[in-house]
Amino acid sequence: MDLDLNLVRGFVVTAETLHFGRAASRMGTSQQALSKRIARLESLLDVRLFERTAGTRLTPAGERFLPAAREALSAGERAVAAARGDTPAVRIDVWGHLYAPLRTVAEVAQALDVQVEPGPGRDWPSVAQALSRGDTDLGFGRAHPLPTKSTAGLAERVVRLEPVDALVGPYHPLAGSAALRPAELRDSTLCCPAELDRLDFLRQFADAFGVARWQDGPNLGLEHLVRHVQADPACFTLFPADAPLPGHASLRSIPLVDPTPLYAWSVIWRSSPRHPLLDAVLDGFARTGGARRWLDYRPGRDWLPDADLARLRPGPLG
Template sequence: MDLDLDLALVRSFVVTAEEMHFRRAAERIGITQQAISQRVRRLESQLGAALFHRGPRSVELTDAGQRFLGPARDVLAAARAAAEAVRPPVPHPLRVDVVDGRLAPLHLVRALLEEDPALPVNLSMRQALHASLPALVRGEIDCAFGRVHPDAGIPPEATSRLVRLEPVCALLPRTHPLADRDRLTMADLRQTGIWMPHYGQESEWNAFVRQLAEEFGLSLTLSGPALSEEHFVELLWEHGEMACPGGADVSYSYSPDIRCLPLVEPRPVYPWSLVWLRQHRHPLVQRMIGLARAAATEWLACDPSRDWLPGPDRALLGVFEGTPG
């Protein structure tokens, strides 16, 4: 029996099988949970077999679903190959995940575009490196920024390069007792304590701040998520005399109520790396690496006597033994 399978339905099934969760699958595709559930049911109707066991909080593949998954992936791969075969021979845009549009990685992308404003670049913002690595392996993006360390889960087919050591600053409301200082020390933070917004799942930044707090004996408080810049300012006021760690490359000029003070004794630095697949490197990846190398004196400045990185980062990157390669 011949079936005219709808590729959108097949992809919805494959993504749900990979996520084992309808909501996460819907977010990955960019549709609603109701829409992806309807797509899967339409596919099951066409095939005449249930593909998932649906529980109140989870889903599992049925025997039929397990048998269908491999061929379904082959169908999608064949469709991609067929489309590529007839596309005009122009380079596809550099698809890069910058974590968030306010953070340090965007500075490197901007430098690339300032060099050649006509370059085709598509940005995504998955909020953490661990969220972008599966997309990198699937070929949905060409590279991703994030904190690379021994426990980052970098796949063996990927490689990375350190591109930025971003100083960490302390964010305070303008009425804070220490807001008139020109810098704060770790000893100051032991007196005030620190806080940070938490978004329901651990990120590389969350882990970094936790390690910072543990290393220097800082009291750490987690708030709910900051839903907007205005909401962040409200949370800053609510947390009284505590300081919020932030990246020095981020602009806080949207609010006159925020004081951004450098941290010293020691100066924490957050390591940003660019990650890509060894065998499928987009030509523009090399150009970004070149820009980072040219700016290394400023972007990778590190003094072992005054700067701090968590142990896993030091061990992997060799920052305290010389300039990273």
């Protein structure tokens, strides 16, 4: 059977929205025309792909068809690009914006003969969904455990382990320290840039080093975070050592030692279908990371959450 990719595209968009009206709007067509496409596809396949009573949902056949349908669309796009001699851009969604993930992507992109199109992701769960749908090619940020269903078919490589400093204001009792052990912060209050249950790294740091007090809340941006730390002598936060800070001269960024906590940055991608330039991009991260010693890790000297230690070898997520 020859599949019409226009019919397949209508199915995929409808499966992602589970709403014929919204899917039709997204495709720039009428709901009636989209319904006819889906009916035609179901007739060709001789299976029912959607249940249309009490809302729209996928049938078991539709659930089985969806991953292959996405692969078919991706293969079609690659075929068109190859025929035209186009070099496909690599779309990279980044998250963890307070910690400036684009500075790492930029270092790698400058050394690549590949067009990179970075875009903002809201957070790791939303980027995982975008990858699974095929709405982006790669993700870059810090991955933490998600439900297995959310990461099915995704693979990961840790590409940078970045030391973090303790950021304190001028009146913090430890502001004059040249370096600190993480355990010395146990009597301080951890100031979090968002709700702590969404900040896996900070939560595990607090548990590992006995920090019992914290303040969290909505993510109001880096400027708000550092002003709060600057004003409250009891507070500290953690910040990647190489990330740029706003120009607050009174802030102290103090290295953490014995051990040094490391923040793990990862590249995430779909295992299948693989983007034709994926290996070139991964090689670029490896070459840049090797030159900059981004993956230096020594047990005893450094600290990583257990889940991050398990991710140091490339492989499937979950």
